[in-house]
Amino acid sequence: MADPILFHFDFSSPYGYLAAQRIDALAARHGRTVDWRPMLLGVAFRQTGMAPLTAVPLKGDYSTRDFARSARFHGVDFHMPSRFPIPSQAPGRLVTWLKATEPAAAIPVAKALYRAYFVDDRDISDAEVAADVAARSGVDRAAARAAMDDPQVKDAFRRDVDEALARGVFGSPYIVVDGEPFWGVDRLDQVDRWLASGGF
């Protein structure tokens, strides 16, 4: 069986959110699964010297416009959150914990978290809010809330983030297909052809 496609994303990333709506179906069309890997753009920014898109002069105004337009282009609900960007440790830890303890819930909860932030304008950087979202997806709320403060979960997430950075993950979404890296929701068409052809 082929390796899963690696889908690296930050919960604060609009383009990560857009890719999250399409990546599973795209993979399934080619008989592949997806490994959802939350990361922390802030940690990557420290290494690359980059900054959040909306903090860059000129590019910031454009990006805000492009988030919403790209969502319309892809037919995806989108509402610019009132707080942006957010630190995404809490949802990242939650998904890391679910992958280890209740893997069938990990992707549904990740999608619900993204939707809570980019559609319902809920601040998922707050562990209480993240726990509420997990609970509505059928996860035990108290266990989810405790996991986000668990030193072992924090360490596991930190290790995942560091490992991703060590393999060159600098942005979100960052998708790896059989070793080939693709950065950005606008590379999903290349991912699709890569999966169909085995490389080009």
Place this chain on the structure above:
Amino acid sequence: MADPILFHFDFSSPYGYLAAQRIDALAARHGRTVDWRPMLLGVAFRQTGMAPLTAVPLKGDYSTRDFARSARFHGVDFHMPSRFPIPSQAPGRLVTWLKATEPAAAIPVAKALYRAYFVDDRDISDAEVAADVAARSGVDRAAARAAMDDPQVKDAFRRDVDEALARGVFGSPYIVVDGEPFWGVDRLDQVDRWLASGGF
């Protein structure tokens, strides 16, 4: 008659080169023309604090790989130039001059300059090389060569670059359709739909 589509590009930009292969045909399908506007990414970088893609840690290696892969994806010849990036004042001035004096030659020469750099690995930042390329497209070589040193041409190009920056142009390619800005060759699908639908 509808306004031309504004196509801002830097001669040193691989994604500008890729967009240059498709923009005229895309516009023509919608009965539109294209105004090719050379710009200087270096001037924009000073305002945004950005840096050439290949100079950014992690992102640099990815970008070099993505240039070539994106060219293959789009079926476009591409060879990473041995000198990259280059200052693009000379070819920018040449095209500015042609637009004013021999407009029918401006786009063919711009395409020939891009091809000389990104296919034949010729250093078009050298005014002698740029003049050679123009001459092969039927432009008077001596006049082209002199234009690149002409203070009036230099001023005209500088004004064009400043004006673009003042209107928010921060990258290459940067395409404006009826006031709507699109950044990147990967937005050509959105440009296409925008032209078809009048906005979305």
